[in-house]
Ligand SMILES: O=C([O-])CC(=O)C(=O)O
């Protein structure tokens with residue numbers, strides 16, 4: 001069972017940009033950001049522990065059993081992360097969105113497409129979804145689920161169940177579970193520095209003068 005995080009940790013990350021979180025994760029010698037090819041489709045800041053599902057190509061006409069189980073059985077606030085190798089099919093749709101909302105799931109990160117986007121925007125707009133794009137093709141008969149809550153490759157990084165997912169208009173970052181508290185502190189320091197730099201830029205009227213103190217953008 002993936003770890004849950006104290007609400008104050010979730011709330012604190014909700015106030016920090018993915019850019020700062022990505023930079024903070026790199027201070028620990030690991031990559032945090034997922035490819036920019038996985039982008040915001042249903043808007044909303046998304047912060048929560050990862051529940052991981054792996055899907056592979058298959059011509060069996062099966063429902064995505066483990067994804068359905070993940071939606072029904074994960075802790076409220078979870079982020080369902082589906083690895084499908086960038087598949088050009090929808091591994092998520094309106095019915096799965098309904099199930100996610102009914103169970104208090106925070107959102108989804110899909111290394112594949114999503115469909116029923118207009119239905120989701122109309123009826124489940126609080127459910128943030130990040131995906132490769134939208135595409136009308138169903139997953140059924142094209143992909144099948146093979147694992148639940150095992151490490152998965154998604155958007156260029158390995159996501160472990162329980163890693164913290166942080167996503168916004170820039171894209172998606174995963175914070176390894178063991179670094180969550182330290183990344184929160186480091187990301188907060190980055191945000192403080194950038195606020196000071198922005199103030200120095202505006203006061204001096206010069207980008208280069210404003211960033212000179214820290215010598216970086
Ligand atoms: O068939 C799919 O790929 C998923 C779908 O449409 C839904 O959840 O409504």
Ligand SMILES: [Mg+2]
Nearest residue numbers: 093094095116
């Ligand atoms: Mg549908």
